[in-house]
Structures are given as C-alpha cells and as structure tokens.
Amino acid sequence: MDRKVQPKKLSKMKWLVVAVALILLGWLAVQFTGKLSGKSLAVNSNRIVVSSVTRGTFEDFIPVRGRISPAKTVYLDAIEGGRVERILVEDGVELKAGDLIVELSNASLQLNVLGNEARVAEQLNNMRSIELSLEQNRLRHKSNIIDIEYQIKLLTRQLQREQELVASGAVIQSKLDDTKDTLQWYKNRLAVTLESQASDTRMQQSQLVFLKETSERLESNLAISRQNLENMNVRAPVDGKLSGFNVEVGQSIGRGERLGQIDTPNDYKVTAFIDEFYLGRVDIGQRAMYQDYPLTISKIYPQVQNGQFEVDFTFVSEQPSGIRRGQTIQTKLTLGDASKATLIPNGAFYQDTGGNWIFVVNDSGEEAVRRPVRLGRRNNQFIEVLDGLEAGERVVTSPYNSYQDMQRLKLTAEK
Numbered sequence: 001m002d003r004k005v006q007p008k009k010l011s012k013m014k015w016l017v018v019a020v021a022l023i024l025l026g027w028l029a030v031q032f033t034g035k036l037s038g039k040s041l042a043v044n045s046n047r048i049v050v051s052s053v054t055r056g057t058f059e060d061f062i063p064v065r066g067r068i069s070p071a072k073t074v075y076l077d078a079i080e081g082g083r084v085e086r087i088l089v090e091d092g093v094e095l096k097a098g099d100l101i102v103e104l105s106n107a108s109l110q111l112n113v114l115g116n117e118a119r120v121a122e123q124l125n126n127m128r129s130i131e132l133s134l135e136q137n138r139l140r141h142k143s144n145i146i147d148i149e150y151q152i153k154l155l156t157r158q159l160q161r162e163q164e165l166v167a168s169g170a171v172i173q174s175k176l177d178d179t180k181d182t183l184q185w186y187k188n189r190l191a192v193t194l195e196s197q198a199s200d201t202r203m204q205q206s207q208l209v210f211l212k213e214t215s216e217r218l219e220s221n222l223a224i225s226r227q228n229l230e231n232m233n234v235r236a237p238v239d240g241k242l243s244g245f246n247v248e249v250g251q252s253i254g255r256g257e258r259l260g261q262i263d264t265p266n267d268y269k270v271t272a273f274i275d276e277f278y279l280g281r282v283d284i285g286q287r288a289m290y291q292d293y294p295l296t297i298s299k300i301y302p303q304v305q306n307g308q309f310e311v312d313f314t315f316v317s318e319q320p321s322g323i324r325r326g327q328t329i330q331t332k333l334t335l336g337d338a339s340k341a342t343l344i345p346n347g348a349f350y351q352d353t354g355g356n357w358i359f360v361v362n363d364s365g366e367e368a369v370r371r372p373v374r375l376g377r378r379n380n381q382f383i384e385v386l387d388g389l390e391a392g393e394r395v396v397t398s399p400y401n402s403y404q405d406m407q408r409l410k411l412t413a414e415k
Helices: 012-037 107-166 175-232 277-282 349-353
Strands: 040-044 050-051 054-058 062-071 073-077 082-087 100-105 233-235 240-245 258-263 266-273 287-290 295-307 309-317 328-334 339-345 358-363 367-372 376-379 382-389 394-396 408-412
Touching: 054 382, 100 258, 107 175, 266 277, 266 328, 277 309, 349 358
Parallel strands: 040 408
Antiparallel strands: 050 394, 054 339, 062 266, 062 328, 073 258, 082 100, 100 233, 240 258, 266 309, 287 295, 287 328, 295 309, 339 382, 358 367, 358 394, 367 408, 376 382
16 A cells, blocks of 8 residues: 655754855855956056067166265374474475375383494394404414424424434433424314314304304394384375364374375275175176276275275276265166167166066956966066066056055056
C-alpha cells in the first residue's frame, strides 16, 4: 500500500550555517576583487603635475654650485711664540717672498740660543783639543821611530867594526856581545813602536771620523737655534696677498699660533659640494663649465658629510675676470656623453619611489595607474627611462608622499 512522503524541513541551525557561508563567500569575493583592482584614491587633478614622456637627447650633467677659493694658500704660523714688537704691513696687501711682516721678541728663546752657543763652543773646543792631542801623539811616535832607526844604524856600523877588532884582539868579546844585545833591543823596540803607531793610527782615524760627525751635528744644532731666533722675524714665504692677519703691538703669540695666510694672486679654484648619489660617477679630470670657461676636477675629498662630498675644480686655461674669493658661481658638471633616450621631466616623485614605479595617466585622463618602471641617469631637467614607459604616455611627476600605498588615482576636476 502506497503512502505519501512528506519533505523534511531544514532546521533553523542549518539555515544559520548556510547564511554564514554565503556572507563569508561574499566577503572573500569583495576582498579578491579589491586586491585585483588595488587601493584607489580620489585626487584633484589641479593639485598634481602631469608630464609627457618624450624622446630626445639626454645630456648627462648636474648643476653644481661652487665657491671661489685661492688656488694655493700658505699659512703663516708662529714657529716660536713671543711678543709682537713691530708690525710692518696691513691685512690685504700684496707681498713678495721675503718681505718682513711682523717682528716678535722672546727673551727666553734668546737666552736659550746663547746657552746653546756656549755649549756648542765648549764642545767644539774640546774636540779641537782632542784632535790636537791625537796629532801630537802621532808626531811623537814618528819622532821615536826616527830616533830608534838612527840608533839601529849606529849600532849596526859599530857592530861591524867591533867584529873586525875582536878578530885582532883590540876589542874583547863581552864588548861585542853588549853591542849585539843593544842592537837587538832597539830592533825589538822599533817593532813595538811600529805596531803601536799602526794601532794608534787606526784608533785616530775612527776617532777623527766620530769627532767630525759630532762636530757637524753640534754645528747643525747651533744653526737650528739661530734659525729659530731668526724666525721671530716673520717673513712672507711666497708671493701673494696677505689675508686673515689681525695682530696688535704688544700681543702675546703662542707657539704654532696662526698669524694669517698668503693667497696666490689672481689664481683661483672652485670648491663645491656634490650629493653622495654621484660619488661613484665623479672622477678626477672630469669637465665642468662656468659660462664659457672650462674647468676640470683636480681633487676629490672622499669624506661624506651631511650626504655630500667635496671636490676642487681648477680652470683649464683662462680665468674669468672680476671673480673674487668667497664668491659663489653656478657650474655644470658633465658626467657622461649625450645620447638619444626616452625622457620624463625630473620631479619630486623620484625621492618617494626611488625610481622604481610611477603613476601613468590613461587615455581618458580620468585615472592614473601605478606601474613599475626602470629609470637610469638624471639631470636637473630630465630622467632617462630604461624600461616601462613609451613616448607619448603621460605620468604624474609631483610628490607621492600622500598616496604611496595606492594602486590607482581617480583624477577629479575641481568644482
């Protein structure tokens, strides 16, 4: 017998589970769609700068602001301290090498020099006495040898006569033996004297060499002491213009204290600070231009301070007339050769993105989409595009600090 089957009704718990599942699926769909489209932000188009990507010649240079400095500076330092007695020139005058600038006095130094002179004179006198004694000893040896040789000659002749007389019985044998002994004694004495003379000669030669070297050192020390005293009269070491000279009569100057400096006349260099970003691209000999005057990098200071490093430029040939020490000028430093490239205007966006991405405006001008790019060299006007952009496209080059996390910008017109 057939019976009617009633459909089972879903329980309230099952309906709740289905509802939660649908809500979860909807939320996941919204999240997935948001990730595909990315975060977006409405931006007033009048508050951003939109620039065009172009094709042109990229000139690889950077503007560098430098300061005019003397090409060579010689500092005037007090070698020995003292009291200012007389000032002979004023600050800013042109000097010739050897011109007297200021006279100092130092009583203690003068006494020291006098004491050194006395000690050196005493030492030199002692050495002269030793030299005289050595020479007298040499002459005494020589005199003794002459006397001994003379006695040997006499005794040799006497011995010959006595040998003849002994045979005739006129001289006794003991007399002959005494003469032989005396002759042998003089011969032995001659040998000892010659040996002593040779030894003394060697010692005298080494002593004379030592005394001569010592004498030269003492005289050199005395010359240095006298030179220190002479340095109390400060003179110009080179031709040039005196600057930074500010002393008064009666003023006490310490040892090593700076009195001023002398700058080479009408010969200048340019000192400039360059961003450390270009440290690897700057080298000695690179060219720069100031108006129509070429310069080259002559020195690079490797120390980086406050994100900058220092370089010195020198003028290649003629220097501009009318420039003065301390004046600042604008130069253009060439980093590489000019070449054809895809270009975008240099803007503040580069500091925010590091040149890794940029917002590209679509054809309608209603939206700007974030796009990864690869940028190369840059100067104060343009940045070289290596990959990611084509000529004719438009990009946002104003700062990105307000929307660095955004994927899209909705460009709206100001009401």
